[in-house]
Amino acid sequence: MTSLLWFRRDLRLGDNPALNAACDAGQVVPLFVIDPQFFDTAGAAMRAYQVDSLSALARACGGALVIRYGDPRDVVPQVVKEIAATAVHCAADYEPAGAARDMDVEARLYEQGVPLVRTGSPYAVAPGRVAKADGTPYRVYSPFYKAWLVHGWRGPVNPPADIPWAEELIARIGSEPLPARPDLEGMVLLPAGEAAALQRWKHFAETALMDYADNRDRPDFDSTSQMSGYLRFGEIHVRTMLADLGEFKGHEVYRKELAWREFYADVLWNNPATEHDYLDQRFVGMRYNTGPAAQEHFTAWTQGRTGYPIVDAGMRQLQREGWIHNRVRMIVASFLVKDLHLEWTQGAEWFMRYLRDADVASNQHGWQWTAGCGTDAAPYFRVFNPTTQGLRFDPEGAYIREYIPELRHLRGPAAHEPWDELDGYKHGYPTRIVDHATERDESLARYQEIKVAP
Numbered sequence: 001m002t003s004l005l006w007f008r009r010d011l012r013l014g015d016n017p018a019l020n021a022a023c024d025a026g027q028v029v030p031l032f033v034i035d036p037q038f039f040d041t042a043g044a045a046m047r048a049y050q051v052d053s054l055s056a057l058a059r060a061c062g063g064a065l066v067i068r069y070g071d072p073r074d075v076v077p078q079v080v081k082e083i084a085a086t087a088v089h090c091a092a093d094y095e096p097a098g099a100a101r102d103m104d105v106e107a108r109l110y111e112q113g114v115p116l117v118r119t120g121s122p123y124a125v126a127p128g129r130v131a132k133a134d135g136t137p138y139r140v141y142s143p144f145y146k147a148w149l150v151h152g153w154r155g156p157v158n159p160p161a162d163i164p165w166a167e168e169l170i171a172r173i174g175s176e177p178l179p180a181r182p183d184l185e186g187m188v189l190l191p192a193g194e195a196a197a198l199q200r201w202k203h204f205a206e207t208a209l210m211d212y213a214d215n216r217d218r219p220d221f222d223s224t225s226q227m228s229g230y231l232r233f234g235e236i237h238v239r240t241m242l243a244d245l246g247e248f249k250g251h252e253v254y255r256k257e258l259a260w261r262e263f264y265a266d267v268l269w270n271n272p273a274t275e276h277d278y279l280d281q282r283f284v285g286m287r288y289n290t291g292p293a294a295q296e297h298f299t300a301w302t303q304g305r306t307g308y309p310i311v312d313a314g315m316r317q318l319q320r321e322g323w324i325h326n327r328v329r330m331i332v333a334s335f336l337v338k339d340l341h342l343e344w345t346q347g348a349e350w351f352m353r354y355l356r357d358a359d360v361a362s363n364q365h366g367w368q369w370t371a372g373c374g375t376d377a378a379p380y381f382r383v384f385n386p387t388t389q390g391l392r393f394d395p396e397g398a399y400i401r402e403y404i405p406e407l408r409h410l411r412g413p414a415a416h417e418p419w420d421e422l423d424g425y426k427h428g429y430p431t432r433i434v435d436h437a438t439e440r441d442e443s444l445a446r447y448q449e450i451k452v453a454p
């Protein structure tokens with residue numbers, strides 16, 4: 001009996017229930033399908049990271065991994081035919097596009113008499129499982145978190161001691177090469193793959209986890225785990241991390257962050273239209289800026305040239321690392337929506353392209369939360385002041401100097417307010433493209449127009 005193991009967002013061998021299920025059924029052919037529709041349109045960081053991660057997986061599989069290109073709807077049934085597979089195993093995908101693709105693949109396989117067996121998911125608790133007593137889904141995080149804890153999850157599973165790769169079959173059908181790794185022009189990515197994920201997790205647990213509750217909002221410290229990319233590609237399963245955290249009270253804050261990821265996946269699963277649309281439909285009528293001036297503002301935002309140091313440092317961190325600290329994501333997102341009056345979808349699209357941890361549920365709902373149209377009693381009327389946020393969370397200005405060379409000559413917190421320094425602009429840092437106080441009032445007036453003012 002031969003099973004096809006279809007890897008997608010689970011690029012690991014440890015704690016991978018779909019792999020175990022495939023091994024239970026006989027010999028295994030591991031497959032990853034590169035769909036050019038998605039791969040070719042992703043940003044360079046995402047593509048490079050995916051190539052690195054697949055290389056690591058191929059090594060971990062002892063060279064057994066089969067790479068194919070095309071639409072999985074065609075490729076998976078084709079490989080099934082080539083190897084005469086009796087089943088296809090994978091982890092369930094809960095994102096709207098992935099779930100729809102899987103249903104199409106399942107229907108095609110059905111015609112071949114082959115089942116698509118979904119075992120496990122990228123989450124501790126699969127979306128849709130945590131619900132209120134009346135069966136309806138949660139729209140507010142805190143009660144979701146409590147119910148999620150009560151629901152609980154299984155412990156991690158060990159990989160089979162000896163994985164029965166179907167070596168002869170694999171040699172016969174062959175693999176296509178991995179895509180070329182894009183030139184990253186000075187970008188710095190974390191090392192990819194399961195071993196790197198476990199190593200980063202261990203390093204974080206030993207060095208920063210105990211102080212996470214106090215330091216997590218400081219972008220100038222290496223105080224967060226940077227596990228988001230590893231979770232995005234499934235190089236580690238969240239259950240492995242939760243098991244290490246255990247019941248320890250001191251780890252509560254970190255566990256709560258992992259639960260945000262689970263919450264947003266649940267919200268998206270229950271409201272698939274929110275992949276692009278407003279969760280709170282009252283905000284559909286919100287007035288946004290459009291036209292050439294708005295486009296210029298958007299470009300300045302993407303390039304980190306708005307004249308607000310914390311916003312620009314964040315957007316330049318994105319360019320350099322394909323990642324931004326969470327506090328700064330909130331600041332740059334708030335600035336786009338509430339200072340530049342651009343629609344949140346524009347920023348979300350940019351993030352999806354350039355973040356290496358780009359995740360539909362966390363990203364679209366992170367943006368909607370900031371814009372005030374998402375989950376929770378989101379304080380849409382609370383407009384972040386980028387300068388006071390910067391001074392509060394990067395009090396010494398170290399984060400600014402790290403990412404903005406034009407401000408490195410300014411000492412301490414002065415880096416946040418170059419307009420107050422005689423030599424603030426001597427290295428060409430741009431002046432502010434808008435006045436925050438004016439735009440804050442404008443933003444509140446626009447909320448009044450759609451009658452959702454406080």
Ligand SMILES: Cc1cc2nc3c(=O)[nH]c(=O)nc-3n(C[C@H](O)[C@H](O)[C@H](O)COP(=O)(O)OP(=O)(O)OC[C@H]3O[C@@H](n4cnc5c(N)ncnc54)[C@H](O)[C@@H]3O)c2cc1C
Binds near residue numbers: 229258262327363366
């Ligand atoms: C506008 C906006 C867009 C975002 N886009 C994404 C995205 O595309 N992908 C993504 O993984 N996260 C996204 N986030 C959430 C959060 O910013 C990142 O998960 C976090 O910065 C990743 O860094 P870390 O691993 O060091 O986080 P840590 O602070 O170490 O947190 C641990 C883990 O908890 C989860 N987590 C933490 N905060 C959140 C949150 N607010 N929402 C969901 N999960 C969370 C992540 O899996 C993270 O890896 C977004 C937030 C905002 C405000």
